[in-house]
Amino acid sequence: xxxxxxxxxxxxxxxxxVILMMIGLYAMIAKNNLIKKLVGMSIFQTAxxxxxxxxxxxxxxxxxxxxxxxxxxxxxxxxxxxxxPLPHVLMLTAIVVSVATFGVAMALAVRIYQRxxxxxxDELRMRLxxx
Amino acid sequence: xxxxxEFPDWGDPNSPASLHxxxxxxxxxxxxxxxxxxxxAVLADYRGFxxxxxxxxxxxxxxxxxxxxxxxxxKKERFYRHTPTGVILHVKDGKKTLTVGKEFEHMDKDWVxxxxxxxxxxxxxxxxxxxxxxxVVAHGDFSPGGGFQGGVIFGSSLIxxxxxxxxxxxxxxxxxxxxxxxxxxxxxxxxxxxALCMPMGGNFLDYSKLAPLVPGDxxxxxxxxxxxxxxxxxxxxxxxxxxxxxxxxxxGRHDEGL
Amino acid sequence: xxWPIDLIVLTFVIFLAIAAISVKDLLAxxxxxxxxxxxxxxxxxxxxxxxxxxxxASVGAGVSTVFFVAAVFxxxxxxxx
Numbered sequence: 001x002x003x004x005x006x007x008x009x010x011x012x013x014x015x016x017x018v019i020l021m022m023i024g025l026y027a028m029i030a031k032n033n034l035i036k037k038l039v040g041m042s043i044f045q046t047a048x049x050x051x052x053x054x055x056x057x058x059x060x061x062x063x064x065x066x067x068x069x070x071x072x073x074x075x076x077x078x079x080x081x082x083x084x085p086l087p088h089v090l091m092l093t094a095i096v097v098s099v100a101t102f103g104v105a106m107a108l109a110v111r112i113y114q115r116x117x118x119x120x121x122d123e124l125r126m127r128l129x130x131x
Numbered sequence: 132x133x134x135x136x137e138f139p140d141w142g143d144p145n146s147p148a149s150l151h152x153x154x155x156x157x158x159x160x161x162x163x164x165x166x167x168x169x170x171x172a173v174l175a176d177y178r179g180f181x182x183x184x185x186x187x188x189x190x191x192x193x194x195x196x197x198x199x200x201x202x203x204x205x206k207k208e209r210f211y212r213h214t215p216t217g218v219i220l221h222v223k224d225g226k227k228t229l230t231v232g233k234e235f236e237h238m239d240k241d242w243v244x245x246x247x248x249x250x251x252x253x254x255x256x257x258x259x260x261x262x263x264x265x266x267v268v269a270h271g272d273f274s275p276g277g278g279f280q281g282g283v284i285f286g287s288s289l290i291x292x293x294x295x296x297x298x299x300x301x302x303x304x305x306x307x308x309x310x311x312x313x314x315x316x317x318x319x320x321x322x323x324x325x326a327l328c329m330p331m332g333g334n335f336l337d338y339s340k341l342a343p344l345v346p347g348d349x350x351x352x353x354x355x356x357x358x359x360x361x362x363x364x365x366x367x368x369x370x371x372x373x374x375x376x377x378x379x380x381x382x383g384r385h386d387e388g389l
Numbered sequence: 390x391x392w393p394i395d396l397i398v399l400t401f402v403i404f405l406a407i408a409a410i411s412v413k414d415l416l417a418x419x420x421x422x423x424x425x426x427x428x429x430x431x432x433x434x435x436x437x438x439x440x441x442x443x444x445x446a447s448v449g450a451g452v453s454t455v456f457f458v459a460a461v462f463x464x465x466x467x468x469x470x
Contacts, residue, residue: 012396013395016399016400020402020406023403023406023407023410024406031410032468033415033468035415035418035457035461035464035468036410039410039418040410042422043406043409043410046426046449049441050429050432050433053438053441054436056153057437061437062437064157064168064437065167065168065273065274065439066160066161066169067167082157082169083437084153084157085156085173086152086156088170088440088441089170089178089181090181091438092170092174092279092440092444093181093182095445095449096185096188096279096444097188099449099452099453100189100192100371101192102453102456103192103196103375103379104192106379106457106459107195107196107199107200107375107378109460109464110200110379110382110460110463110464111199113465118465119465119468120469168440170440171440275439275440276443277440280440280443280444280447283447284447284451287452290452375456376452376456376459379456379459379463380459380462380463382463
C-alpha cells in the first residue's frame with residue numbers, strides 16, 4: 001500500500017490532469033442543461049491540451065525561440081537547451097479546432113432554443129416525443 | 132494505476148516525445164528557414180499541410196454558423212424615435228416603409244441611451260488594437276505570435292465596435308458579402324501560395340522553389356513564404372470570428388445586438 | 390521552474406472547473422469559464438509554451454467568452470441544475 005502511495009505522489013501532476021479530464025467528462029455526461037455540457041466539453045479539451053504541452057517540458061531549458069539569431073551564423077545549437085516545440089504546434093491546431101467547435105455548438109444551442117423554447121435535456125426529450 | 136508508474140518524470144530531457152524528431156527540428160530550423168521562432172517554423176513550413184486544413188476547418192465553422200442561423204425574413208415591426216422630444220413611433224406593419232425626416236432615428240426594441248464614455252474610449256482604442264494585431268501577424272517569425280493570434284485580435288476589435296456602438300454600425304461598415312469574400316480569400320491565399328510552388332518545379336508546399344519570383348536574398352525565401360501563408364490565415368480567421376459573432380448575437384436577423 | 394507555483398495554480402484550476410459546472414446562473418458560468426481559461430493560459434506560460442499561452446489568452450479569455458455571453462443573451466439565463 002505504501003509503495004502505491006509513493007508511486008502516486010511521485011507523479012502527482014499526471015494524476016491532477018486526469019482529475020481535470022474526469023471533471024469535464026462528468027459534466028458532458030451527467031448534466032441536464034445543454035450549455036453545461038458544452039462547458040464540460042471545453043474543459044475536457046483544454047485538459048488534454050495541458051497534458052500534451054506538459055510532456056514537452058525539459059528542465060533547465062529555455063523557450064523555443066532561438067536566441068541571438070541575427071549575428072549567429074556559425075553557432076552550433078544544442079537541442080537540450082530548448083523546449084521541445086513539437087507538442088506546441090499540434091496543440092495550436094487543437095485550440096483552433098476547439099474554438100471553431102464551440103462557436104458552431106453555440107449557434108446550434110440558439111437554434112434549438114428558438115424551436116423548442118427550452119435548453120434542458122429532459123424537457124427537450126418530452127417535446128420531441130410529442131412532435 | 133500502475134500505468135502511471137511508467138510515465139516519464141517531470142521535465143526529463145530523455146523522454147520519448149523529445150528524442151527522435153524534435154531534436155532535428157531544433158537544430159536545423161535556423162539554417163534551413165532563417166526563422167528564429169521554432170513553433171512558427173514547424174507550424175507553417177515543416178507541418179504546413181496541417182495548418183492548411185486547420186484554416187479550412189475554421190472556414191467551414193463560419194460557413195456552418197451562417198447556414199444554421201441566417202434568417203432572411205422581412206422585418207416585422209419597427210420603432211422610430213423623435214430625438215428632440217423622446218416620443219417613440221411604433222410601426223406594426225412590416226410592409227409599409229416610412230421615409231422619416233432628419234429628426235427621427237431608427238432604434239432597437241430595448242433602447243438604452245448611448246453612453247458617451249464607452250463610445251469615445253472604444254473609438255480611440257480600436258485603431259490601436261488593429262495595429263497591434265498587424266504587428267503580431269508580421270512578427271510571427273521572431274516573437275510569439277503568428278497568423279492565427281493576430282487574426283483573432285483583429286476580429287475581436289471588430290466585435291468591440293459592434294458591442295460599444297450598435298450592431299447595425301458594424302453591418303453597415305463591413306457588409307456581410309465582404310466578410311464572406313474575405314474568409315474565402317484567406318483560404319485561397321494559403322492554397323494559392325502552396326500550389327504556386329508546383330509549376331516552379333517543387334512539391335506542393337515546397338517554398339524554396341519560389342526563389343526566382345521574389346527579388347531579394349534567396350536564402351530568405353522560406354521565411355517569406357511563411358509570412359504570406361500566415362497573412363492568409365489571419366484574414367480568414369478575422370472574417371470568421373466576425374461572422375460567428377454577428378450571427379449568434381442577432382439570431383441571424385442582423386438587426387439588434389448586445 | 391518553481392514547483393509550488395505549478396501546484397497552486399493547478400489546484401485553483403480544478404476548483405474553478407468544479408465551480409463552473411455547478412452554479413445555476415448561466416452568466417456566472419460564462420465568467421467562471423473565462424477565468425478558467427485565463428488560469429490555463431498562465432499555467433502554459435509558466436511551463437514555457439508561450440505560443441500556446443498567447444493563443445489561449447486571445448481565444449479562450451477573449452472571443453470564446455464573448456460567444457458564450459452572446460448565446461446566453463439569446464437563450465434563457467437560469468438553469469435547473
